[in-house]
Amino acid sequence: MSPQQAGENDAENDARESRSREVAGAVSGSGADGAGAVLRTHVFDAADLRRALTRVAHEIVERNHGADDVVLVGLYTRGVALAGRLASAIASFEAVEPALGALDVAFYRDDIGLRPVAPLGPTEVPDVSGKVVVLVDDVLFTGRTARAALDALLELGRPRAVQLAVLVDRGHRELPLRADYVGKNLPTRSSEDVRVRIAEVDGDDGVDLWGVPEREDQPR
Amino acid sequence: MMQHLLSVDDLGGRAGIESMLDLTDSFLEVMQRDIPKVPALRGKTVVSLFYEDSTRTRLSFETAAKRLSADTMTFSVSNSSVNKGESLLDTVQTIDAMGVDAIVVRHAAAGAPHRVASWSSARVINAGDGCHEHPTQALLDAFTLRRHRGPSLDGCRIAIVGDVRHSRVARSNVKAFHALGCELTLVGPPTLMPERLDGWPVAVTSDLDHVLPDVDVVYLLRIQRERLGQALFPTLREYAARWGLSAERAARCKPDTLVMHPGPMNRGIEISGEVADSTRSLVTEQVGNGVAVRMAVLWALLGSGGPIV
Numbered sequence: 439m440s441p442q443q444a445g446e447n448d449a450e451n452d453a454r455e456s457r458s459r460e461v462a463g464a465v466s467g468s469g470a471d472g473a474g475a476v477l478r479t480h481v482f483d484a485a486d487l488r489r490a491l492t493r494v495a496h497e498i499v500e501r502n503h504g505a506d507d508v509v510l511v512g513l514y515t516r517g518v519a520l521a522g523r524l525a526s527a528i529a530s531f532e533a534v535e536p537a538l539g540a541l542d543v544a545f546y547r548d549d550i551g552l553r554p555v556a557p558l559g560p561t562e563v564p565d566v567s568g569k570v571v572v573l574v575d576d577v578l579f580t581g582r583t584a585r586a587a588l589d590a591l592l593e594l595g596r597p598r599a600v601q602l603a604v605l606v607d608r609g610h611r612e613l614p615l616r617a618d619y620v621g622k623n624l625p626t627r628s629s630e631d632v633r634v635r636i637a638e639v640d641g642d643d644g645v646d647l648w649g650v651p652e653r654e655d656q657p658r
Numbered sequence: 659m660m661q662h663l664l665s666v667d668d669l670g671g672r673a674g675i676e677s678m679l680d681l682t683d684s685f686l687e688v689m690q691r692d693i694p695k696v697p698a699l700r701g702k703t704v705v706s707l708f709y710e711d712s713t714r715t716r717l718s719f720e721t722a723a724k725r726l727s728a729d730t731m732t733f734s735v736s737n738s739s740v741n742k743g744e745s746l747l748d749t750v751q752t753i754d755a756m757g758v759d760a761i762v763v764r765h766a767a768a769g770a771p772h773r774v775a776s777w778s779s780a781r782v783i784n785a786g787d788g789c790h791e792h793p794t795q796a797l798l799d800a801f802t803l804r805r806h807r808g809p810s811l812d813g814c815r816i817a818i819v820g821d822v823r824h825s826r827v828a829r830s831n832v833k834a835f836h837a838l839g840c841e842l843t844l845v846g847p848p849t850l851m852p853e854r855l856d857g858w859p860v861a862v863t864s865d866l867d868h869v870l871p872d873v874d875v876v877y878l879l880r881i882q883r884e885r886l887g888q889a890l891f892p893t894l895r896e897y898a899a900r901w902g903l904s905a906e907r908a909a910r911c912k913p914d915t916l917v918m919h920p921g922p923m924n925r926g927i928e929i930s931g932e933v934a935d936s937t938r939s940l941v942t943e944q945v946g947n948g949v950a951v952r953m954a955v956l957w958a959l960l961g962s963g964g965p966i967v
Contacts, residue, residue, distance in 0.1 A: 542684070544684075544698075545688070545696035545697065545698035545726075545957075545961075546696065546697060546698075550698060550699075550961050550962075551960075551961065554962060555961065555962055556681075556962055557681070557684040560683070560684065560687050561687055561688075561691075589697070590696075593691070593693045593695075594691065594692070594693075595692075
């Protein structure tokens with residue numbers, strides 16, 4: 439069994455994160471990952487991505503009047519790498535480097551049993567009680583991963599506040615959630631696929647938008 | 659994808675066993691949290707169907723299910739309709755009609771869990787069937803050993819000592835340890851060895867003292883006192899003298915040789931109390947890891963793989 443279940447590599451599982459979840463979960467064959475998907479737009483190159491993260495780092499510090507009580511908690515896989523980048527960026531202009539954590543939300547997902555779900559890495563979160571936790575992920579889409587992350591986080595302690603930072607907000611929310619910090623607001627069709635690359639995971643930095651030919655697109 | 663876990667063979671060889679051990683790491687981490695519980699199997703129902711006595715295996719499965727937020731039901735023969743003559747088939751059909759998702763079966767008859775699997779729509783886990791198999795024990799032993807000798811167990815030399823003939827633990831562990839690359843030696847009186855070992859990837863000896871200095875792990879099996887009447891060995895005292903791991907014998911092992919036992923232990927027979935409580939002994943760790951392994955198995959059968967077909 440396990441070749442399917444735990445043998446999925448992170449990149450594959452994470453690619454699924456950033457793609458159309460309702461498509462992946464319910465209707466097969468019409469996702470942008472399917473045959474015929476083509477590159478639509480280069481959204482970010484490495485320099486754009488760095489600038490966006492630098493701005494988000496400043497916003498986090500500004501909003502929280504410093505970084506003393508801030509804990510950056512990344513969601514596997516790329517969110518963990520992004521949280522590390524944000525911590526380094528904050529350390530470069532503030533006196534302190536925020537504490538870091540990594541969160542796996544597999545066991546809190548609401549689509550268990552609807553599609554293959556596998557844990558992506560060990561949850562390692564420092565004491566968050568009384569702290570401001572900034573959850574960090576690459577793409578905000580339906581909001582279901584963020585919902586699972588809130589449940590997972592709140593069982594580990596009682597933060598003073600929880601905020602959400604994402605590199606790309608692509609819209610199509612299915613839950614009443616919003617991000618506090620956004621690297622890029624990117625209007626998309628639900629059939630399209632936002633592909634984020636982070637050097638720590640993928641070898642280089644960038645964000646691309648992929649899609650299938652027009653007739654496949656669902657109007658929104 | 660694995661439908662049932664009836665035998666170590668169902669895990670899919672080395673790759674399958676290793677990915678199950680990797681998954682177990684995730685659940686060990688969950689168990690170390692202040693709230694050691696995740697909602698992964700909310701709404702699922704797991705039934706333990708135990709036709710034989712068990713403390714650690716049944717509690718371990720039930721704890722595992724609860725920590726995954728599954729509902730649990732326990733069926734033990736002593737207070738069931740089995741005492742009114744209900745057959746295994748009727749019992750399984752009754753349980754099945756209640757709409758359960760997994761059945762954990764322990765039975766004195768080899769193959770009973772296979773029959774249950776053929777009668778029920780639920781996933782079936784073998785928690786020990788007669789002298790046949792006990793796959794989750796093999797997984798937890800491999801997991802425990804990997805934490806001490808891992809990540810690879812290639813070339814790890816293991817002596818499995820005692821009543822191999824009647825041991826489902828030995829059968830499952832030989833398969834799992836061999837799949838992971840370990841070198842195995844079975845040790846015990848010839849009367850306690852299987853009549854045929856054709857195809858078993860093992861060496862066999864009756865001389866424990868000869869193998870002790872060379873092995874990395876001494877895996878002791880429980881002497882099943884209920885078999886004493888079969889005159890397979892003269893007395894418990896003589897067994898202990900020749901095949902029991904006393905402190906003196908343990909001193910002849912390498913300093914880092916580990917001692918394992920599936921429990922329950924007969925202190926003073928197959929293992930001395932001193933050895934059981936020594937730093938070599940992984941016995942309590944084996945029990946603790948049992949819960950994490952069973953969480954991984956339940957998750958793999960009920961949670962990870964998408965719709966049940």
